[in-house]
Amino acid sequence: MFAPGEMVRVKDAWPEATGPVHIRTPYYVCGVTGEVVRHLGDFSNPEDLAFARPAEKRPLYHVRFRKGAIWPEAKPDDELLIEIFEHWLERP
């Protein structure tokens, strides 16, 4: 589990390369470091759920990213707030 305020990096993973999955992590944020805002609850893993496979409940977090960490030309302090499942997050 991650605590609010903890820094996390989104894994630069490509599970679709090894089989059918339904990914709810946007590509533009892969490999980017952000900050956990809060744990939103535990929800069935969409990667399995969408293919009618047994889907474990996984923690879902709201994670905040500085806009400038993704698009350098953006106003750097603007931010993105994204729901990301725990298995996509790692400690940077």
Next chain:
Amino acid sequence: MNILEADSDRLLAAVRAVLEQKGIVSTPEIHARIASTDAASPGQGARMVAKAWVDPDYRELLLEDGTRAAEALGIRMRGMPPLGVLENTPEVHNLVVCTLCSCYPRAVLGYPPFWYKSAAYRARAIRDPRELLASEWKTVIPESVKLRVVDSTADYRWMVLPQRPDGTEGWDEEKLAGIVRAGDMIGVTVPMV
């Protein structure tokens, strides 16, 4: 039989019959869901916003648990994804988008506007949201205000609690609800008097 070529009404009737036989979903449940989907409109969200503007306890509930706040006003949330509400303040303006598909807080705002699902809105909202809001809606977010783009990617649905505009002092809830539009509750516009 190729189901892609089957008559759609007959196909639907067959699927519904199988779902009913297997005890997965009954006809009354389908009718109840159709009724709640049709009843959902921006007017529901507007009632929640107006109440939050006049009732501090309700505002607290709305920001803590949008689903319970909707149910408190008689809005049917059973079977709907959890609702989260983010507050606009003098420091932060929230904009909601779903870059992966078209997630929208339908339970409280009804059907999304057609452009919400467009590739153009979804791409511009994350890449250059200030330009998008200014050029398409004349919504200019001051440089001193942080723009927070909420990408609705998973199991929640997100709604914005806009700021109450000046010039509405002494208004009752019904009159306040009358100025709140769908766009105000996803952050493409702000309520105006």
